[in-house]
Amino acid sequence: NAGVTQTPKFQVLKTGQSMTLQCAQDMNHNSMYWYRQDPGMGLRLIYYSASEGTTDKGEVPNGYNVSRLNKREFSLRLESAAPSQTSVYFCASRGGGDEQFFGPGTRLTVL
Amino acid sequence: GNSVTQMEGPVTLSEEAFLTINCTYTATGYPSLFWYVQYPGEGLQLLLKATKADDKGSNKGFEATYRKETTSFHLEKGSVQVSDSAVYFCALGTDSWGKLQFGAGTQVVVTP
Numbered sequence: 001n002a003g004v005t006q007t008p009k010f011q012v013l014k015t016g017q018s019m020t021l022q023c024a025q026d027m028n029h030n031s032m033y034w035y036r037q038d039p040g041m042g043l044r045l046i047y048y049s050a051s052e053g054t055t056d057k058g059e060v061p062n063g064y065n066v067s068r069l070n071k072r073e074f075s076l077r078l079e080s081a082a083p084s085q086t087s088v089y090f091c092a093s094r095g096g097g098d099e100q101f102f103g104p105g106t107r108l109t110v111l
Numbered sequence: 112g113n114s115v116t117q118m119e120g121p122v123t124l125s126e127e128a129f130l131t132i133n134c135t136y137t138a139t140g141y142p143s144l145f146w147y148v149q150y151p152g153e154g155l156q157l158l159l160k161a162t163k164a165d166d167k168g169s170n171k172g173f174e175a176t177y178r179k180e181t182t183s184f185h186l187e188k189g190s191v192q193v194s195d196s197a198v199y200f201c202a203l204g205t206d207s208w209g210k211l212q213f214g215a216g217t218q219v220v221v222t223p
Contacts, residue, residue: 004154031209042115042200042213043155050208058210090154094209098143098162102154 002026004103006091012109013081021076021106023091029101031094032074033058034066036087037105043090049074081110113138117201117214124191124221132186132217134175134201142203144168144177144184145211149198158186158199191221 007022025032030051035043045058049068063085065077078085088107092100118133136142143162147155159168164179175186184201201214
């Protein structure tokens, strides 16, 4: 039981490049979330998916798109990366209770 | 809107010292309150939670009480260990979609 997995762990991009961050969970959870973590700002919600087939914007969605591919997988895409998107990205999932389970994170640097 | 305010860190303590991390919130309705912990190089994990006023959450020697009158959820531990060195996040949840609003986080450093 791996919980929430994220790939890649680290990534360096040049401004304007695109990439997709992958997230998968094996806990049969309905809800999944993408956050970014920046120093002094805590975690901010980018997008979430309450169930398979639905997605919705969070607090900071600009510059990102998401896909809920199936119940297990929820990907985050940067179409044209900008230095302001340098951050640590966390995926999380939630089942029937309150607790969110977090992946180990992806550290992204945009030059 | 909803917001969470935590005391700024880093907080540096000696082993066996008493730890308090202040957290206050602003929210409409009746939020659930959480403390998450992030150990170095890892994702966040739930430390404790409280879902209604006067509830006390506890785990691993940490405690926090949901105080509606002061809109606070302060985290305490009576005797910290080096292994408690981490970043602690206070968070509130207000909707059925499970979305969380996080505070900025407080880094705690415990020295031997």
